[in-house]
Amino acid sequence: MFIVFLNFTDKRERAPALMAEHNEWLQQGFADQVFVLAGSVAPARGGAIIAHNVTREDIESRVSEDPLVTEGIVAAEIIELTPTKVAQSLALLDAEVAA
Template structure:
């Protein structure tokens, strides 16, 4: 499982928002993204991802137009779940 943070580094986000939203949709459609949300206050975004290797996650993040255009700086943190609520047991696989 991975926690990805995308912190704004530039004010050009509106210019690339359509492509960024399409990238998010692909992440959900591919079964990789579990959750996407905003960092508060207006600091960027965060993504909970799974079902992919570290290399695949890195490549996917590089494909985000926000990352490619320098609108955000990305950080990827790999997490190995130790304990989960039963509703999230699938993350232990």
């Protein structure tokens, strides 16, 4: 499982022009069942995504295709997380819990 932080750079003022493309990129991640959560990081620092069912190589490749990343509007930080406990409400993540 991965947590991806998309931290604004000094080019953040260009973000609105690419938000439609970024949202399409996000939607594809959800359609592929890789992204399970996405949202803004307050206060206006950028965004974050929780991804699963993907290798580090695959998530790095996918993130590199985000229009905000390719245009240098955000810098991506990818953190790998190995869950050891999962709330029942997040049962879809059970397969990732270490035995």
